[in-house]
Amino acid sequence: MNITPQNILDALVHVRYPGTGKDIVSTGMVQNNIQIEGNKISFSILFEKLNDPFAKSVVKAAEQAILTYVSENAEIKGNIEIISHEAPKPKATPILEKVKNIIAVSSGKGGVGKSTISSNLAIALASLGYKVGLLDADIHGPSLPKMFGLEDAHPEVVENEGRHIIKPIEKYGIKLLSIGFFVDPNQALVWRGSVSSNALKQLITDADWGELDFFVLDLPPGTGDIHLTLVQTLGITGVVVVTTPQDVALADARKGINMFTGEKVNVPVLGLVENMSWFTPAELPENKYYIFGKDGGKKLAEELNVKLLGQIPLVQSIREGGDAGRPIALNDESILSQAFLSLAQNVVYQVETRNKTKDPTKKVEMIK
Helix, strand or coil: CCHHHHHCCCCCCCCEECCCCCCCCCCCCCCCCHHHHHHHHEEEEEEEECCCHHHHHHHHHHHHHHHHCCCCCEECCCCEEEECCCCCCCCCCCCCEEEEEEEEEEECCCCCCCHHHHHHHHHHHHHCCCEEEEECCCCCCHHCCCCCCCCCCCEEEEECEEEEEEECCECCCEEEECCCCCCCCCCCCCCHHHHHHHHHHHHCCCCCCCCCCEEECCCCCCHHHHHHHHHHHCCHHHHHHHECCCCHHHHHHHHHHHHHHHHCCCCCEEEEEEEEEEECCCCCCCCCCCCCCCCCCHHHHHHCCCEEEEEECCHHHHHHHHHHHCHHHHHCCCHHHHHHHHHHHHHHHHHHHHHHCCCCCCCCEEEE
């Protein structure tokens, strides 16, 4: 038989909207756009709201009515459009939509050289040709202004469409921001957690980071409010955990890894960096003194089944470079520069592998 629009309307009279108990034809819900192409049938049903709670059940009932009262061979499933007079809510602009990968550098405790790793990793990534941003997220102990020789820097703030936008400082091919650019370096920052979190959000959302291949976040030590703020603000690609070989640092590194890989946070750990793996004096470059223990980070990585991204020795030139505002990774002839280059290459590989095998990380909506 030839299917006509009237056949469709006669069938849909049997479908009632649960909210009123009336059929969807007499109430004008079935729209005057019925199309029939052979057995294929399509039309629209109008609802008061886009997210009407009965929409799906009404569509299923309409599909069944067509199959029962018109033709069991009708191609109707998936061809009924839900429409509404209600305007769709505008989609929020994604945060850092031009940033491809967000790498958080974390440590379970302070004093393990996390900021040294973050800054030199960022420089090594830039030397590989990537566009890199570096955010000092250690609100209470910002160190990147010193490490990059930018203690007196003051980022420009411009107005754009009614918003004040922070322009990151650029040095050594990296875009940089730190709370240290906005506060007195000689005064302790006494802020409650909510104030610190809001300040950090501003450095992320109110800054013109532009296009980046890697956005490196130098986190504060431990597991606290700032870490939760970050995972609730951004979908972090992965975490690099920094530790030293000694047992007390390893215990805290284990806690940090567990926090990120836990069910509520669920951020992939790209790997572990063992810093201060051994001490090498400048006058005896071939000697290694394991003053904090040997291979502790390597063993922890094996235990937790995470990648050991690198072992960085304790050498005086690392400290000198940081204090002078010129991180050691800038010295192409240094053995340490090669170590950080290798670290960067390992991070890139882990990120590429992670992106091929896992879905993008979603920001945490709520943590109880």
